Amino acid sequence: MDNSLQQDLIESYLPDNGSYYCLGDDGTDESHFIYVLNAILSGTARLNVLLPTATILAFTIFAPLLTNDGKCHTLNRWLMGFFLAISAASCIFFLFTDSFRTARGRLYYGVATRNGIWTFNGGRRKPCTPSEYRLRWIDLFHALLSLIAFLTFAGLHNDVLECYHLEIPRKVTNSVPLVVGFVISVLFVVFPSKRRGIGYPFLLQKDALYTRN
Structure with a gap:
């Protein structure tokens, strides 16, 4: 009885073509649609x-x-x-506010200017590429x-x-x-907007749709 029960459990987890669809990438043109949909939803979340x-x-x-x-x-x-x-x-x-992280992962906030970003609490600390933060x-x-x-x-x-x-x-x-x-x-x-200023959700700091590069 134990072997029969174990076999039934194993078979219940085996793939069945009639029970569900495989979630793998089938290489269709839906990737562009999904990207646009994700961009719209991400933009809505930033409202x-x-x-x-x-x-x-x-x-x-x-x-x-x-x-x-x-x-x-x-x-x-x-x-x-x-x-x-x-x-x-x-x-x-x-x-006009924005933020950046140092190599150690510390977060700094500032205001975008024509030359880059002026930080509130960073003193002379600046991002690696200040031009990406300019106004x-x-x-x-x-x-x-x-x-x-x-x-x-x-x-x-x-x-x-x-x-x-x-x-x-x-x-x-x-x-x-x-x-x-x-x-x-x-x-x-x-x-x-690509700005991650004051009030920007911390958990969305690494959103691939809004990277600066």
């Missing part, structure tokens, strides 16, 4: 970094406090304007998209509109931020 989600969340929390729920006085308007400027600047700043036109494009997304959401916020006595139809305030957010998200996926 939480490229889009100003943290800035919008902070604005949603502090806007009712700074505007006194839309019933603003002169001080409230100045505070709201200052907070808007700081939040808009943060949208641009974080998209590019695509970075300005990403920063502009992030700024537009934030200003659209903030400018059409109900408390902001009431604070500055602006009257905009409710359909516009409800639909425009969604449309703008969707269009900008698509552009971020189509034109992805």
Whole structure:
């Protein structure tokens, strides 16, 4: 009985052409499709970094406090304007940040410049090829998209509109931020970023689809 049971177990693990498909590479043209699909999914995963989600969340929390729920006085308007400027600047700043690892594996963060990267905590430490980290036109494009997304959401916020006595139809305030957010998200996926700055998921540091070489 023991030998019979053992034989049944062995046969149950043998390949059966009718039970499942082999997962080997068959050399078809699906490799290009899979690469494009992976690129799209990877770009979608980066939307939480490229889009100003943290800035919008902070604005949603502090806007009712700074505007006194839309019933603003002169001080409230100045505070709201200052907070808007700081939040808009943060949208641009974080998209210009980047990171690199030394030979020992230590991680350094910095800001992309025209000549390379200026590190926060690295002193004179620089990556092996500083030119790969220099500021590019695509970075300005990403920063502009992030700024537009934030200003659209903030400018059409109900408390902001009431604070500055602006009257905009409710359909516009409800639909425009969604449309703008969707269009900008698509552009971020189509034109992805290779930056691994502040807020970039640590586990995705070695993504083959976004290597610099």
